[in-house]
Amino acid sequence: MAVDEGVVPTAGTDGGETIHRLKPNAVGLLGVVFMAVATAAPITAMTGNVPFMVSSGNGIGAPASYLVAMVVLAIFSVGFTSMAKHITSTGAFYGFISYGLGRTIGLASGLLATFAYVVFEPALIGIFSTFATTTLRDQTGLHLPWWSFAVLMLAINATGTWFGVSVAEKLLVVLLATEVTVLAAMAVSVALHGGGPHGFSLAPIDPVNAFKGTSAGLGLFFAFWSWVGFESTAMYGEESRDPKRIIPKATMVSVLGVGVFYVLVSWMAICGNGEAAAVRAASSANPLSMFFVPTERYVGHWAVDVMQWLMITGSLACGMAFHNCAARYLYALGREGVLPSLKRTVGRTHARHGSPHIAGLVQTGVAAVLIGAFWIAGKDPYTGTYVLLAILGTMAILVVQAVCSFAVLAYFRSHHPESRHWFRTFAAPLVGGVAMLGVVVLLVSNMGAAAGSESGSLVLRATPWLVGAVAVVGVAYAQYLKRRAPERYALVGRTVLEETKER
16 A cells, blocks of 8 residues: 555545545554653643642542542543454544444534644643743743743644654653653652651542542542543554554553552652641642652652653643644544545645644644633633633543443444453443543532632633534534535545554
């Protein structure tokens, strides 16, 4: 199959028509894992979420929340990966749901997933800018406007996507390795010093404590939020080596590996402070001290300085990974000609790099507009931009994850009854789907608390309506295609390549 120019014959019904494809065999198992883990952004998830969970969620039961979330997501992943062994789709959820529940629900879900990843990038640009301005001010005395760092991150993300996934992989490997190392250094040092001032305590990892505290629902939601993006493994199937084997493995490694790491780091952070002191630190004017104090005490002050810089690079890695995800969803929708003009624009790939370069530039433009709008509105890059857009994107992606679980049930019943299994293709996706709906309920019921100072924001109040509107538009447009352009409707979620087609 010729792939030199980034074009291959379509596997659909259009005969000789060509579609642009992503560069094959560009990334291996570890590369896919790194790309997925980067979207979870371990250092951002730990330093940004854990203090809030401890102060306003389930208190010292925060590590137990991660334990519960890991189990639920692992169960969800059993069904998700069972489907990935049959379908390789750059659109991931879009393709999976289209095969399982039909093109109409598939298109609506594809738009929702695209919407989620599109807003995740500017959300991470907000927290990246916050970390960068704060660190430079604290360590060098230099004061720069936050928007200057936003422009820098937009440029880096656009460049990385232009040159292809292998370039982004190399950069993310370095960034991810450094942030994981400094968190692990803190956790291991606390453990080697006997678990902190009061020794090891099992209370933080007691699952019962995940459901206690000021607001257990809020704590559990933040735990699930910390994994958002793990499912992006499926997006790189077309660019990976042996995707039917790699993608399922990468997904489970991402869920379980990240889960064990989250539990260990948050547990040792609490033990390293002492339970009561951890709660006081998390509730203080400087909640990051919950991590800085044990790091300085057991590793050294130099590690605190390094951690501050790695919070910058970690949020950069996360934003870059989300940029790649958004570009691939836009590309997946575009190359199928959902709108004819998209096939000639975002549905094209770079002739040399095999990257979704136009989709990447479009994503950069959208992210820049959103950042500019929040800047003009006077929103703080963290409490306004990051928090509001992260909640918006998280609600959209959780709905899609729930729908995907039910798509697995339908897919194996109608397409591969010979492969049905009581746990992998029935119990696991059923439990995963119901649990995901439960997390959506947790989000809706705790949105105000999660938004903090932005609890009265118009964007927050509009969040459920925006998510619902995107879904309705998807359903309505799919029905329009079905009646007015059945040949285009037939391609929805079905563009797969000869060597990776549904089987």
